[in-house]
């Protein structure tokens with residue numbers, strides 16, 4: 120390993136890759152006040168908010184893969200994964216794509232604006248379990264944001280892993296997230312990064328095509344690999360299937376699922392998929408656990 124990561128974790132931080140126990144009701148239903156300290160426009164439709172706690176708001180350690188419920192006063196509340204470094208829970212970072220009313224309102228927040236935070240909720244990427252293995256991150260679009268905390272942790276203990284590879288698909292070159300950081304990580308941490316776009320624009324001379332087309336180009340030991348996959352559901356399914364074809368056990372491929380959510384603590388049933396509540400049993404699942412359920416939903 121060479122170089123030093125921005126936001127490197129400190130010794131003894133391994134607890135951070137275990138999910139924080141979800142707050143229990145009624146506390147879990149109560150948004151706490153946080154304030155925007157920085158708002159960054161990432162792409163034409165995606166932005167990052169950095170939040171700091173208002174006096175009295177609890178700061179809870181979070182694990183990579185967990186999400187918060189973000190409440191925009193007078194508009195509504197949405198689940199958004201944490202995209203920042205788990206070593207720094209005092210600043211909550213979320214990266215969001217505008218799709219509807221709440222995400223649009225969040226996108227217009229500026230430094231000093233307030234919003235409510237409940238969480239963190241859900242299961243984590245298997246960062247510790249992956250030690251000693253090759254790690255393959257596969258992501259499409261905004262899916263890079265929920266994976267970024269796992270990348271921070273893996274790269275902060277780079278010597279504990281074999282080959283670390285990120286395969287990333289974006290719609291166009293202009294939609295590539297965290298460009299500068301990916302360049303730095305590639306240079307400093309022996310992170311192998313392969314990017315592809317659906318549609319080449321400008322002077323793009325890189326790969327064109329869906330992210331699964333990158334898989335055969337990457338040498339990894341399928342019997343000694345942990346995969347973490349995040350993106351649109353159809354991309355997750357095809358990626359997991361391709362990895363299985365290459366010999367990666369479905370128990371070693373982890374996926375993050377999205378469902379509509381209300382309570383985020385397993386009470387309302389909005390996020391149910393088969394016997395599981397995505398808010399509580401997920402969002403991160405071993406693919407083996409949800410593969411059949413994901414097929415049924417798409418029929």
Ligand SMILES: Cc1cc2nc3c(=O)[nH]c(=O)nc-3n(C[C@H](O)[C@H](O)[C@H](O)COP(=O)(O)OP(=O)(O)OC[C@H]3O[C@@H](n4cnc5c(N)ncnc54)[C@H](O)[C@@H]3O)c2cc1C
Nearest residue numbers: 186197198199200214215216218219220221222377378402
């Ligand atoms: C556990 C979890 C983690 C999430 N993490 C992130 C994250 O890190 N960043 C992020 O940008 N989003 C994330 N999402 C998705 C985010 O919660 C939704 O985009 C948001 O709830 C939409 O709310 P809205 O009021 O803006 O739009 P709505 O009015 O609810 O929806 C507007 C339109 O967008 C469609 N839509 C809703 N959700 C999605 C979606 N996920 N993808 C595509 N179209 C959608 C709806 O069908 C509708 O047509 C996550 C969802 C879950 C369940």
Ligand code: FES
Nearest residue numbers: 383385387388398
């Ligand atoms: S959101 Fe209520 S049960 Fe999951």
